[in-house]
Amino acid sequence: MSAATETVQEAITQASASGGLGALWTALIGVVVIAALYEYWRRSSREYRMTKNIPSPPEVPVLGNAHLVLGCSNAEVVAKGNTYLEKYGETLRATLGHVLIVFLTNPNDIEIILSSNNHLNKSEEYRYFKPWFGDGLLISSGNHWRHHRKMIAPTFHQSILKSFVPTFVQHSKNVVERMAKELGKEFDIHDYMSQTTVEILLSTAMGVKKIPEGNKSFEYAKAVVDMCDIIHKRQVKVMYRLDAIYNMTKMRQKGDKMMDIILGMTKRVVMERKANYSAEGNGIVEEVDETAKKAAAKKVGGLRDDLDDIDENDVGAKRRLALLDAMVDMAKNPEIEWSEKDIMDEVNTIMFEGHDTTSAGSSFALCMMGMHKDVQEKVFAEQKAIFGDNLMRDCTFNDTMEMKYLERVIMETLRMYPPVPLIARRVDSDVKLASGPYVVPKGTTVVVLQYRVHRRPDIYANPDKFDPDNFLPERMANRHYYSFIPFSAGPRSCVGRKYAMLKLKVLLSTIIRNYTIHCNETEADWKLQADIILKLENGFNVVLQKRQPVVA
Ligand code: HEM
Known part of the structure; x- marks a missing residue:
């Protein structure tokens, strides 16, 4: 007999001697009965019954499909998710206990959700952002969201973005200079991109004149990454969804520390800007730019959003303010409903959305160019054609309009x-899908999987091949509008998408004119991290070599 068996027998003997065995059995039976009742309730819910015909991986009682991701790392969750979608098809149902989720990868289904003015509310999973973003644009709903969207979208007007170009250039030159110390060595370029994108946001949308000393921007960016990791764990691990359990974990303590760093930085930014705000001095008077208007007007109808309307339908000269100045202005205006809390919520939202996304985007782009040297050479050739003999001159807004290949x-x-x-919505009414005889009931979480839509072989002939010509106008014209949605689409699309594209062009153009990039890894070596923002588990490792004398 093993020692373990003896111990169990001893425990049973002791328990029965003290009369505890009966209590043990009672507790055990109680747990089984509660689990059975929960399972019955879970399976007889309207949502569960209505979505039963949607393909789903095998479930176990009580947990549903939650056991499939138990103990998995972020990278393993992504890999498993992809395997199930390949096995079960383009539309998938999963349950985390009683939480029901329908995953969508068919552009027709996605159009039904994203283009609608009904399903605008974010899913329950976004609630973990609440202590951070409050009622900021990303997670708010109803009239509050509508009011904020209407007031904030114009602060990303083209005339404002154009005025940001010299600042984008200066910060791009700064990061080129900072990276000079890494020449010839392999390093994680994401660290540099994070710091730069935070500093760019501070100097543009937030109007900060003096960037925080030392490593403050990097410290903020790191705290954001750690906080996202915690929020993501709460979203996918059933037990951390419960506040009572989460509050007892070490994760909660770490989260509190991260929030102190994050909110400390944004509070300082707002205080500084308010102190230096001058209504007369901060505005941009819009110049009418017919070239840009014509270019924007060509945009395919189905993906138009309020940002296009704002850029194209303006008449006459207007004084415009960048984001934080505009909010300080609104808070002073008794005719506009805009509180101090509204300012903080939006600063926190946009500082997050505006930096981590573009630092990941620029890091991926640099790695891809480091792997695909033919593409890098074409990008450089385009830069030479634009800048001629003066390759080191500062890039202008008009230059960025010429960067078709880089785009x-x-x-x-x-x-x-x-x-x-991925993005998630809670549907506000029953929705009939186009991908099959499926109806998603009101209140269900639907998850739009951009990553999977973008890799559909029926849309992109060779989806795993890096081929910038996928975005030649003639190829784009033949594709479904909702088959390329990195910025989401419809009324709740990314409010910073034009800002992001312009900043990425200036930043990448400046780096590529200074350095050649090498990446010794292949995509097969990469482990994708399914955080809130897509990243690489082992970093964005590249080697830089000097192309020209570093910018003066
Ligand atoms: C490559 C860069 C970027 C990507 C890929 C990206 C992507 C997205 C996506 C997919 C959404 C929808 C999220 C959802 O529905 O859950 C979104 C929303 C948003 N983004 Fe971006 N974004 C980028 C850059 C930016 C920048 C630079 C800013 C601001 C400076 C920004 C501000 C926002 C805001 C405020 C929202 C919420 C909009 C609303 O709900 O009305 N983003 N973004």
């Missing part, structure tokens, strides 16, 4: 590695 490289990177790999 295709950025779009192809966002296709293969969308920084926001």
